[in-house]
Amino acid sequence: MQSRKYYYFGALALLCGVAQAASAPAPALAARLAAFDGWVAQRMAMERIPGLTVGFTQGDSQWVQGYGYADLENRVPATAQSSYRLASVTKPMTAAAILQLVEQGKVDLDAPVQTYVPYFPVKAFPVTVRQLLGHLGGIDAYRDNKAEQHFKEHKTTRQSIAVFEQFDLIAEPGMRFRYTSYGYNLLGAVIEGASGESYGSYMQRHVWSPLGMAATVMDNPDAVIAHRVRGYRLVGTELKNSEFVDISSRFSAGGTRASVPDMLAFGKGIHDGKILSAASLAAMVQPMATRAGRLTDYGMGWETTPTGGRYAIAHSGQQPETVTYLFSFPSRKLTIAVAANLERVNPEAFVQRLFEVVTGEPWQLKTYIAEANAQRYYQVAQGLFEEGRAYAERTRQPYADAAATREAFTQINGQALAPDAAAARAFIDAARHPAGGRVFLTAGASMAERLRQAGTDLNKYSSGGALAFARDYIVLAQGAPAKSLPRFEPGFEQAIIALASSWDSTAAIAWPAAPTSIFELDGKLRAAFRGQRAYPDFVPELVDLAQTSAARGEADRALAASGLAVALYPLSDRAHTLQGLTLLHAGNTELADAALRVALARDPLGAAGPAALNLEAYRLKGSGAVAQGTAVLQAAVRLHPRDANLQDSLAEFYAEQGLHKQAVEAYQQALLRDPRYSGAAAARAAIIRLGSVADAAKP
Known part of the structure; x- marks a missing residue:
């Protein structure tokens, strides 16, 4: 595993973007960062991540490091200069630009969007700029994923808006939180209408350049972009190049490219008040609420959920070629950023571990x-x-x-x-x-x-x-x-x-860095927690242990890990879900279903809920275990027989395995449960397509 380290200390190094070590980290931090190197290498190997860059800035000090490869074919290392697609980390930048225009008197947050984008059709209810910033405008997200997430041609702003402009609102604005890149595309059009500049030009002159973000640009497949990272995806267990998708259709929601130091510069610039007033910053990080009085945990371009009792703002990003995460703790003047070039992995784990390395604090007490x-x-x-x-x-x-x-x-x-x-x-x-x-x-x-x-x-x-x-x-x-x-x-x-x-x-009892024997661990933890009323929750670690063991074919070790989870944490829905999934992997369907039903009784919206089981199936599929993912979806359908989305996912898994008849039946079941679910149009088209394939295969 190759790595490239870059230490930045002081404003000059930050602005110039020069890799240099004007001074070294304090010895204790340097030792923890060295250990972090090993953890990152293990995590990347486990998740098959080709390349990754991660770093932090605190006060005037900055540390950034690249790991692995930005380009596997040409063995180009990932470095601090590596240019990743930012995906939805673009959204807080767009929100900052809107608030600048508010300060200049050019935008009214409570004006209808047509004030600045007159070509956008008037809907059943007015949609305001403020509502768009908080994903409360009733604007839908992707409706036809197979078309809308795979555009190959470059689009102008007007063409990008045309993709969704005829969609009806999914709810009266203010009534429902619906995370949507289309709403942020509208905000990009607002920036253009209010400023008289193109989105990219405005951002370059008023956001990126003032913060020293010299590597941040609009992504363009035709442009020569220095240090461009190549993206990858897992197909089964094999790494493949990412599908080419022109992301200009998401221009102000996720159409940019930058380095990790530029991500850090943005986070630092926001909490230092370099491009926004204190009043605008306060508005930006205030969580919005629906009209029914439910917090959305999203402000203006930022996720705003407290983290371990800490004031934090964050945003993640995911699209073809990339995953990103930007996390900022304004009161601590601490920002952490990560970008990787493998689709569908969770970058938050790298942010969490680096936070613990830098601060010496646990990310979240469990x-x-x-x-x-x-x-x-x-x-x-x-x-x-x-x-x-x-x-x-x-x-x-x-x-x-x-x-x-x-x-x-x-x-x-x-x-x-x-x-x-x-x-x-x-x-x-x-x-x-x-x-x-x-x-x-x-x-x-x-x-x-x-x-x-x-x-x-x-x-x-x-x-x-x-x-x-x-x-x-x-x-x-x-x-x-x-x-x-x-x-x-x-x-x-x-x-x-x-x-x-x-x-x-x-509380001081820690999960061992490298548990060698699950059976030895079983005895130690049972003895330590016996008779206690409160103790550390190691279910996530037991999940990792069980999943890793199962992937290696060590079924007994996986079953032992899940059994220990239930023994130590009998009130935990996650523990019972782990046991159910492990039993399912071992082929014991009856006991697996029973364990999952116990988990569902513990928490109907928890680890055995439809969304969580659907996510687990796709995790397995992403690791190459399509048949196991199918088994999870089959169990999920038994557990949640009225859920159309689960049937839709099951149909997709069947189709990928060439089981066209079963796929058609699953799509039909999805439509029977909800003829208007979000994937209904694609399901109807798939039924026709797969039915034709099945007919052609008949003797």
């Missing part, structure tokens, strides 16, 4: 609560922690006054902790949303501020997590003068203190 009646208490603590501490990182301004804060505590005590478990779950689900009064944010922000005033360093909760956060506030409130601080119901306080004590004794 805590298992071993008692069913205490899980609700943990969910409340987690909601308070995620919302409250993230808000404290973002601002020192109070979120709500004393009266609203006390009312939030009253609601939590009276509803989240009520005897009626179903009603309590409904309240907890709504508690972070505007429709639920944002009670987790109101109470959690107050808790964080009170702890800070008492001299607590809130950074300690990166390792202590929600239980330590809630416990410390409870202890603080118990020791304060009567009624000076809002209190929780006594049963909750006692349970949290007990859970936190258990967590204190188990």
Whole structure:
């Protein structure tokens, strides 16, 4: 595995883009980065990734490294200069340009889009610029994937809009979040209409050049682009060149190309306020909500979900030739970016591991609560922690006054902790949303501020997590003068203190770097967690172990891993799903279905839900295990017999294996369940095409 390192320290190196080592990282960080090299090599080998570049910037320091190959055929190494397709990481850049035009008085966020794009047809309801920024405009996404995601010809802005301009709205604007590149194409047309410049020209002059993003350009197959990376896809177990797709049809939603240092420069430029005012930045990172009062966890061009109680903004990208991820922690002046040249892999794992290397903090504490009646208490603590501490990182301004804060505590005590478990779950689900009064944010922000005033360093909760956060506030409130601080119901306080004590004794137990014997690991973990109420959740690690073992043909090891998951985490839907999938792989369909039904009972929208099982099937297909993916879809259809999309996926898998009759039947079943599902038109066309093939094959 080849790698190329580039260290940038100071503004001069960043602006010039010169690979140099003006100084070295601190010894402790350098050692962790060296270990990171080995982890990346293992991960790339496991996922068959040809080339990848990853890096971070914090303050004036920057580190970027390329791994593997930007071009396999010519053995061109991936470096810091490698130019990847950005895909949807383009969207926050487009959003920044819109907000610049708002500051200049050239765009009104609440004006109908036709104000700036007069050729866009008027719909049943007005669609505003603000709604487009938050994917709330009712604009649909791809309807005919086989055509719309495979354009070969270069398109102008007008031609790109024409692709979807006749689509009806899928909902009244503001009513439904629908992630869509077409909405961001409209925003690119808004930029052109308001500025009088082409999208690429405006971005170059007002966003990319001011931030020193010299390698960022509009992707163009005819242009000579320095350090252009070649893209790849897995077909079965074999690496193939990516299909050629001209992405000009996604120009302002995903039509750009850049290096990882340029991605980092954009993230740094945003949180440093180089191209937007503080007011615009605040609006940009504020999560939007539907008219029904549900947060979308998306602001203006950024995903805005708190991460481990941290204030974070992010955006991922995926399209032919590439996957990308840009993650920024504005309060910490830390930005991390990754780009790879293999389709359909998850780049977030590289961001998470590099974050842990740079900060020394776990990305996300994974805590298992071993008692069913205490899980609700943990969910409340987690909601308070995620919302409250993230808000404290973002601002020192109070979120709500004393009266609203006390009312939030009253609601939590009276509803989240009520005897009626179903009603309590409904309240907890709504508690972070505007429709639920944002009670987790109101109470959690107050808790964080009170702890800070008492001299607590809130950074300690990166390792202590929600239980330590809630416990410390409870202890603080118990020791304060009567009624000076809002209190929780006594049963909750006692349970949290007990859970936190258990967590204190188990949190340091780590998953071994290289578990040699699953059976030895089984004994150690069972002994360590016996009798504990809270302990680390290693289900993701057990999933990786089971999947890796299965891929190597080590069925006994895979079954042992899934059995340990269920033994240690019997309340986890993910553990039971793992067992079901492992049994399915071993050919035990009856027991597999039983395990999946247990998982579904634990969480109907969790790991055994239709979306998750569909994703697992495509993961297997991407690794070359098409027959195993088909078995997963068959089990998913048995579990979710009314889901049209699962039938559609099953039809696709059948067709790929040459099982045309079964494919036609599955497409027909999909249409029977929902004649108007998103793939209905393509399904009807496939039925005709596959039926003709089947007829021609008859003797």
